[in-house]
Amino acid sequence: MASLKDLRVRIASVKSTQKITSAMKMVAAAKLRRAQEQAEASRPYAERMERMLGSLAVSVAGQDGAPPLLKGSGKDDVHLIVVGTADRGLCGGFNSSIVRQARQMIHALGGQGKTVKLLCVGRKGRDQLRRDYGELIVDTIEDVAKPTVTFDKASAIAGRLTQMFQAGEFDVCTIIYAQFKSAITQIVTPQQLIPFAVPEEQKDAATGSGASAVYEYEPDEEEILAALLPRNIAVQIFKALLENNASEQGARMTAMDSATRNAGDMIDRLTLVYNRTRQAAITRELIEIISAKEAM
Amino acid sequence: MIETRVAFELVSPERLLLSESVDMVVVPGAEGDFGVLVRHAPLVSGVRPGVISVYNGGQVTERIFVAGGFAEVTPSRCTVLAEQAMPVAEIDRMAAEQQLKDAREDLADAKDDDERDAAARQIAVAEAMIQASAS
Numbered sequence: 237m238a239s240l241k242d243l244r245v246r247i248a249s250v251k252s253t254q255k256i257t258s259a260m261k262m263v264a265a266a267k268l269r270r271a272q273e274q275a276e277a278s279r280p281y282a283e284r285m286e287r288m289l290g291s292l293a294v295s296v297a298g299q300d301g302a303p304p305l306l307k308g309s310g311k312d313d314v315h316l317i318v319v320g321t322a323d324r325g326l327c328g329g330f331n332s333s334i335v336r337q338a339r340q341m342i343h344a345l346g347g348q349g350k351t352v353k354l355l356c357v358g359r360k361g362r363d364q365l366r367r368d369y370g371e372l373i374v375d376t377i378e379d380v381a382k383p384t385v386t387f388d389k390a391s392a393i394a395g396r397l398t399q400m401f402q403a404g405e406f407d408v409c410t411i412i413y414a415q416f417k418s419a420i421t422q423i424v425t426p427q428q429l430i431p432f433a434v435p436e437e438q439k440d441a442a443t444g445s446g447a448s449a450v451y452e453y454e455p456d457e458e459e460i461l462a463a464l465l466p467r468n469i470a471v472q473i474f475k476a477l478l479e480n481n482a483s484e485q486g487a488r489m490t491a492m493d494s495a496t497r498n499a500g501d502m503i504d505r506l507t508l509v510y511n512r513t514r515q516a517a518i519t520r521e522l523i524e525i526i527s528a529k530e531a532m
Numbered sequence: 533m534i535e536t537r538v539a540f541e542l543v544s545p546e547r548l549l550l551s552e553s554v555d556m557v558v559v560p561g562a563e564g565d566f567g568v569l570v571r572h573a574p575l576v577s578g579v580r581p582g583v584i585s586v587y588n589g590g591q592v593t594e595r596i597f598v599a600g601g602f603a604e605v606t607p608s609r610c611t612v613l614a615e616q617a618m619p620v621a622e623i624d625r626m627a628a629e630q631q632l633k634d635a636r637e638d639l640a641d642a643k644d645d646d647e648r649d650a651a652a653r654q655i656a657v658a659e660a661m662i663q664a665s666a667s
Contacts, residue, residue, distance in 0.1 A: 274546070277546055277547035278545060278546065278547075280541075280547075280548040280551075281545050281546075281548070281613060284543055284613055288602065450574060451574045451575060452573060453576050454563050454576070455562055455578060459578070463578065
């Protein structure tokens with residue numbers, strides 16, 4: 237049986253852990269508010285961009301002059317997966333669930349005989365993937381959310397992807413990130429970036445009626461597409477980074493909330509044991525004194 | 533009733549700036565300004581740095597500076613995807629001039645075509661900004 241002193245030390249240490257987790261929870265909650273606002277504010281732009289590009293893509297589909305970013309390199313051999321995770325841990329299953337999705341994809345693609353390359357955004361993803369797939373990792377980008385996610389950072393990643401694509405280093409690029417639903421729910425989402433994937437409903441609309449508005453272009457189709465495609469990649473990455481950031485804070489908040497609650501339960505349990513032990517010791521001492529007196 | 537207003541949306545990567553139904557908008561297109569009324573022909577256009585004017589009841593009700601982007605027009609709506617956008621009233625003249633100066637220096641220091649292009653774009657944006665704040 238643990239001594240009184242041991243129990244006291246134990247309770248004190250759980251208490252200080254609880255202080256840390258509850259502080260982390262509050263920090264995460266504050267950061268979450270900002271991150272969530274940012275993520276929600278960026279959604280309209282990304283959506284409109286995708287819609288606009290979708291209708292463009294449908295109208296140029298099948299033409300010879302379509303740019304490679306739209307129709308792909310004509311092959312499907314090398315896949316690049318951008319794994320977006322956090323730089324820090326202690327956020328529940330956030331990083332692990334993204335990495336799990338990545339592993340599944342690597343496995344599936346590997347089974348089809350494709351070559352897979354990985355670009356890790358965030359330290360935690362790299363740390364978890366390095367053990368099994370170290371040789372697949374092309375590079376790691378860190379500190380995207382520090383101090384805040386900016387469009388420039390997303391642009392830089394997009395520029396790099398475009399360059400790699402033009403150099404023929406991969407054929408298909410997919411980004412994996414966690415879409416923010418609420419502080420409790422985040423949905424791990426893979427999104428194909430290159431070549432551009434036309435949203436399903438637009439595809440249906442195009443094949444169904446064939447009369448989806450015929451656009452005029454100013455200057456001309458090719459120029460607009462050439463400017464729009466790389467920009468879209470940057471926008472989609474930006475959106476993914478913001479969603480990821482919000483999801484991370486949400487996941488951390490929930491995780492730290494339950495950690496704080498667990499610590500509270502543990503303190504209660506330990507205090508109960510401590511009091512019982514203390515009383516047992518007092519009772520024992522009394523019995524000793526009384527029986528000693530009687531013996532005299 | 534016949535719809536006489538066009539749904540106008542202005543979005544930048546950071547936020548949705550404006551989403552309302554208006555009488556007319558004038559957008560600085562890549563090949564010249566164009567006005568959008570309801571039942572405009574479908575159009576996709578580049579946008580150069582300049583000022584978007586929103587008209588309601590025959591008057592300009594809002595003027596917003598955009599640093600380039602794209603516009604999509606359909607008969608019922610007009611969507612502008614701006615790279616950067618802010619109301620003309622919020623333009624900081626001094627900052628814009630400083631930006632212009634910096635960009636000119638960048639242009640002088642530029643080593644390759646990419647850098648030169650980037651600097652030239654910066655200059656165009658800064659000039660348009662100064663012009664917008666003066667008018």
